[in-house]
Amino acid sequence: MSTAAADLLVLAAAPRVKPIAHWHDRLAQALLLGVCAFLVVFLLAPLFMILMKSVEDKNGAFVGLRLFQEYFQTPALRLSILHTVSVAFAVTGITIPLAFTFAYALTRSCMPLKGTFRVIALTPILAPSLLSAISFIQWFGTQGALKWMLAGASVYGPIGIIISSIYAVFPHALMIILTALLLADGRLYEAAESLGTPTLRRFFTITLPGAKYGLISAAMVVFSYTVSDFGIPKVIGGNFSVLALDIFKQVIGQQNFNKGAVVSLILLIPVLVAFVVDWIMQGRQQAQFSSRAVPYAPKRRTGFDTAMFCYCLIVCVLLLAILGMAVYTSFIKLWPYDKSFSLRHYTFGLVDGGVISSFFNSLRMALLTSFFGTMLIFGGAYLIEKTRGMPVLRAFIRMLAAIPMGVPGMVLGLGYIFFFNHPDNPINGLYHGMTILVIVTIIHYYTSSHLTAVTALKSLDNEFEAVSASLKVPFYKTFFRVTVPVCLPAILDIARYLFVNAMVTISAVVFLYAPDTQLASLAILNLDDAGEIGPAAAMATLIVAASTTICILYAVITRFLLTRTQAWRRPITI
Amino acid sequence: MSAVSAVSIPAAAGEPFLKLDGIRKTFGRFTALKTIALAVERGELVTFLGPSGCGKTTLLRIIAGLETQDAGTIVQGGRDISRLPPMKRDYGIVFQSYALFPNLTIFDNVAYGLVNRRKGRDEIHRRVGELLKLVGLPDSGAKYPGQLSGGQQQRIALARALATSPGLLLLDEPLSALDALERLRLRGEIRALQQRLGVTTIMVTHDQEEALSMADRVVVMNQGVIEQIGTPQEIYRAPASAFVADFVGKVNVISAVAESGNRFRVGGLMLNGASGADAVAAGTKVRLYLRPEDIVVAGVDADHANAAQGKVTKVEFLGAFCHVTVAIADAGDQLLLINVSRHSIDQMSLAEGSALRIRLPADRMRLLA
Numbered sequence: 001m002s003t004a005a006a007d008l009l010v011l012a013a014a015p016r017v018k019p020i021a022h023w024h025d026r027l028a029q030a031l032l033l034g035v036c037a038f039l040v041v042f043l044l045a046p047l048f049m050i051l052m053k054s055v056e057d058k059n060g061a062f063v064g065l066r067l068f069q070e071y072f073q074t075p076a077l078r079l080s081i082l083h084t085v086s087v088a089f090a091v092t093g094i095t096i097p098l099a100f101t102f103a104y105a106l107t108r109s110c111m112p113l114k115g116t117f118r119v120i121a122l123t124p125i126l127a128p129s130l131l132s133a134i135s136f137i138q139w140f141g142t143q144g145a146l147k148w149m150l151a152g153a154s155v156y157g158p159i160g161i162i163i164s165s166i167y168a169v170f171p172h173a174l175m176i177i178l179t180a181l182l183l184a185d186g187r188l189y190e191a192a193e194s195l196g197t198p199t200l201r202r203f204f205t206i207t208l209p210g211a212k213y214g215l216i217s218a219a220m221v222v223f224s225y226t227v228s229d230f231g232i233p234k235v236i237g238g239n240f241s242v243l244a245l246d247i248f249k250q251v252i253g254q255q256n257f258n259k260g261a262v263v264s265l266i267l268l269i270p271v272l273v274a275f276v277v278d279w280i281m282q283g284r285q286q287a288q289f290s291s292r293a294v295p296y297a298p299k300r301r302t303g304f305d306t307a308m309f310c311y312c313l314i315v316c317v318l319l320l321a322i323l324g325m326a327v328y329t330s331f332i333k334l335w336p337y338d339k340s341f342s343l344r345h346y347t348f349g350l351v352d353g354g355v356i357s358s359f360f361n362s363l364r365m366a367l368l369t370s371f372f373g374t375m376l377i378f379g380g381a382y383l384i385e386k387t388r389g390m391p392v393l394r395a396f397i398r399m400l401a402a403i404p405m406g407v408p409g410m411v412l413g414l415g416y417i418f419f420f421n422h423p424d425n426p427i428n429g430l431y432h433g434m435t436i437l438v439i440v441t442i443i444h445y446y447t448s449s450h451l452t453a454v455t456a457l458k459s460l461d462n463e464f465e466a467v468s469a470s471l472k473v474p475f476y477k478t479f480f481r482v483t484v485p486v487c488l489p490a491i492l493d494i495a496r497y498l499f500v501n502a503m504v505t506i507s508a509v510v511f512l513y514a515p516d517t518q519l520a521s522l523a524i525l526n527l528d529d530a531g532e533i534g535p536a537a538a539m540a541t542l543i544v545a546a547s548t549t550i551c552i553l554y555a556v557i558t559r560f561l562l563t564r565t566q567a568w569r570r571p572i573t574i
Numbered sequence: 575m576s577a578v579s580a581v582s583i584p585a586a587a588g589e590p591f592l593k594l595d596g597i598r599k600t601f602g603r604f605t606a607l608k609t610i611a612l613a614v615e616r617g618e619l620v621t622f623l624g625p626s627g628c629g630k631t632t633l634l635r636i637i638a639g640l641e642t643q644d645a646g647t648i649v650q651g652g653r654d655i656s657r658l659p660p661m662k663r664d665y666g667i668v669f670q671s672y673a674l675f676p677n678l679t680i681f682d683n684v685a686y687g688l689v690n691r692r693k694g695r696d697e698i699h700r701r702v703g704e705l706l707k708l709v710g711l712p713d714s715g716a717k718y719p720g721q722l723s724g725g726q727q728q729r730i731a732l733a734r735a736l737a738t739s740p741g742l743l744l745l746d747e748p749l750s751a752l753d754a755l756e757r758l759r760l761r762g763e764i765r766a767l768q769q770r771l772g773v774t775t776i777m778v779t780h781d782q783e784e785a786l787s788m789a790d791r792v793v794v795m796n797q798g799v800i801e802q803i804g805t806p807q808e809i810y811r812a813p814a815s816a817f818v819a820d821f822v823g824k825v826n827v828i829s830a831v832a833e834s835g836n837r838f839r840v841g842g843l844m845l846n847g848a849s850g851a852d853a854v855a856a857g858t859k860v861r862l863y864l865r866p867e868d869i870v871v872a873g874v875d876a877d878h879a880n881a882a883q884g885k886v887t888k889v890e891f892l893g894a895f896c897h898v899t900v901a902i903a904d905a906g907d908q909l910l911l912i913n914v915s916r917h918s919i920d921q922m923s924l925a926e927g928s929a930l931r932i933r934l935p936a937d938r939m940r941l942l943a
Contacts, residue, residue, distance in 0.1 A: 016644050016645070017642055017643050017644060017645055017646070017656060017657060018642075018657065019639070019642040019657050019658075019659060020657045020658060020659060020662075021659060022659035022660075022661045022662065024659075024661065025659060461669075461671050461672075461673045462671075463669045463671060463673040464673055464675065466638070466640050466660065466667065466669075466673075467667065467669070467673050467734075468686075469639075469640075469659070469660035469661050470638065470660060470663075470665055470666055470667045470687075470735070470740075471666075471686055471687030471690070471734070471737075471738060472661055472687060472690060472691070472738070473686060473687060473690045474661075474690075477690070478675075481675075481678070482675045482677060482678065485677045486675075486676060486677050
């Protein structure tokens with residue numbers, strides 16, 4: 001044997017050098033394990049339970065795919081699939097062009113009032129999805145002000161679901177498309193113009209391809225939102241059956257949890273498809289825009305600007321009419337007979353009716369979700385991105401963090417019933433408490449917040465932690481002294497996002513509340529069920545008011561931070 | 575320089591300050607480092623030079639404990655640090671990106687490592703003031719990093735790394751993000767500072783000029799192995815491998831066949847080899863390396879040893895001198911690049927198409943496998 005070969009043998013036999021971990025590393029790894037355990041217990045385990053329950057009968061005996069078979073043999077249930085998917089396609093097909101035109105007007109025209117239009121277009125985010133359904137009932141329902149416009153058709157059914165959903169998803173689609181259009185490279189347009197490319201051709205060769213991934217992403221978000229939402233079809237759907245409603249009926253109406261599990265798995269399919277399509281597309285988007293891109297600056301074109309202004313004006317008037325109708329309903333005596341101003345829906349309907357406590361429950365839940373959710377999600381993202389060791393665990397947590405985006409709230413909620421209501425679960429004491437509502441909401445909105453945190457953390461220099469270690473400063477000190485202050489805008493953004501969504505969430509919590517932890521959005525549902533549309537509108541108005549307050553607070557704090565404590569963000573050129 | 579000085583750790587006489595042995599590192603199937611051995615003396619400035627992906631940064635990160643080697647040992651100041659986490663090692667580090675904390679003032683940045691050592695406030699103030707003066711920015715303490723130029727930020731990063739008086743200073747491409755003028759200035763400043771403090775320093779760079787001008791010794795790396803370790807002079811004058819000759823400075827490569835008596839045939843041209851070189855068996859194909867500035871153009875007679883007749887094919891003006899490309903007809907139109915001063919160009923009125931007799935000095939010619 002040659003000496004070189006002998007050397008190789010020695011090397012192969014020698015054990016790999018194992019670094020001695022500092023207790024700081026151990027601490028970070030322990031915290032990381034904690035985050036992982038949290039996601040496994042509160043996300044993976046409930047989802048796994050749904051899988052288990054879908055192949056069991058009521059008595060817990062294994063029945064294989066029999067429940068699925070039964071499901072597909074029931075014509076009414078089969079119809080729900082068709083309904084759900086066709087409604088989702090209709091909503092997507094209408095919302096995306098509407099939102100694209102709006103975003104196009106905001107980015108590519110020189111029309112006035114851009115800021116105002118943008119704020120108005122985003123207001124639906126502040127409202128529970130039920131608000132639009134209530135409002136459309138007031139406009140087009142049996143006693144609707146504009147009922148004649150439907151020419152005999154009923155708003156209770158697909159029409160109502162579609163228009164209410166469009167209102168609810170419009171801002172979500174708008175934000176995604178707006179981001180895509182804002183990334184446009186002005187140099188491309190200059191080059192096209194210098195080559196004499198006509199406007200229409202520029203639109204089809206530069207603008208649309210540039211916004212392609214944004215459009216696909218927006219379409220997938222709209223599609224999954226519509227498929228998963230259960231509040232709108234509940235209020236305005238009439239007898240029109242959809243999957244999300246079927247789950248509700250199976251679980252709450254018939255107490256058939258196993259059937260519910262089957263339907264929720266079927267509901268999971270279109271949402272997962274949308275999620276995977278979006279995920280693949282985002283992966284392809286890499287490096288589409290170079291760091292040298294010059295922002296596009298629109299030029300004045302009177303005709304185009306006027307047309308865009310009129311379009312945005314109409315959309316905003318419609319959006320305000322929907323929000324306004326709900327608010328208006330809450331302040332009048334009895335629609336449509338007595339339209340005099342009154343606070344009776346608040347005082348008599350909510351306070352005396354004992355429902356007002358649900359609003360305070362919602363506030364408490366939203367504040368707790370916002371506080372603990374931000375800590376957990378930002379802290380988790382930090383540990384994943386910036387600490388050392390355990391690469392496999394990191395990849396696993398990254399994957400877990402991406403899952404909630406693809407899981408409808410009802411599916412998650414049903415999983416929680418199975419998992420936490422299980423008599424053998426040592427933490428089944430959480431069931432029906434406030435804690436579980438907070439946790440399920442954090443999990444439900446985990447992915448977006450996680451991505452916001454990761455983006456902010458990735459924009460930090462990768463070597464802060466290395467420098468700190470070389471200076472013998474523990475990582476947690478650098479976390480609090482540097483990472484948190486620098487990422488504060490993103491952290492506040494996450495907190496606001498969680499608060500606003502916790503105020504309006506309904507699908508994930510509908511199975512999990514107890515009488516003393518009822519939330520405002522659920523109260524709307526129950527009031528509406530009881531025909532109390534005035535108090536329902538009043539509750540929706542309170543939610544909008546609370547969320548608006550938080551958003552204004554956020555804007556004020558952010559501005560204050562940017563001008564005062566974050567002086568370092570504005571470089572003074574010397 | 576008395577107030578600011580590197581902490582000296584007594585080591586056994588004759589022992590190098592930093593000793594790497596058998597360092598290996600793989601990333602999946604990619605071998606980043608293959609059995610690296612290296613010794614760095616106390617107070618020395620050593621540069622790791624090589625193209626991107628050669629493993630130089632990985633080696634630096636292993637010394638810093640930011641990566642862990644698969645095999646091999648590292649001994650610093652007589653202490654085995656092979657498995658120690660970064661916190662337990664003794665070094666200061668400066669990155670290409672500066673990595674200054676953007677939300678802290680310059681003062682707080684430099685004091686970052688001092689505060690943690692429970693030093694008194696006065697002492698911290700004195701020390702930071704001293705360091706800022708040392709890097710030539712005494713009045714910048716209240717500013718934020720974003721308000722300084724790139725070169726100033728890098729000086730602050732250097733001050734921060736030196737604040738705790740580490741035994742070893744690691745510089746990871748510290749000048750790469752700066753513009754050409756700033757780079758040149760900072761190059762001299764860092765070297766002067768390093769010599770004043772006597773701090774053992776390792777600098778990673780892909781810029782050969784930087785490596786040659788600053789280092790006591792240069793470690794040339796390629797594809798995970800050390801090609802050569804030597805003083806800048808040695809590296810340039812006597813490259814140990816074809817890679818080093820090619821990577822450091824410009825070089826002419828002449829394919830030749832060895833003849834008996836230390837002679838080489840290039841087409842129809844016979845060249846004498848350097849005296850004292852190892853004999854090569856006749857008939858072996860070899861490559862001869864010759865720097866452009868070593869080829870003689872003035873006063874060459876036809877009967878001089880290693881003289882050759884050529885024709886100028888290109889003259890490239892570079893300011894102080896020109897790159898003249900000459901085709902040697904006897905050697906099968908072998909192209910040679912020659913540095914010629916502008917003065918000589920004018921004197922000999924060289925232009926494209928001129929005939930030119932050149933000499934390839936045997937003692938400057940290197941034979942590399």
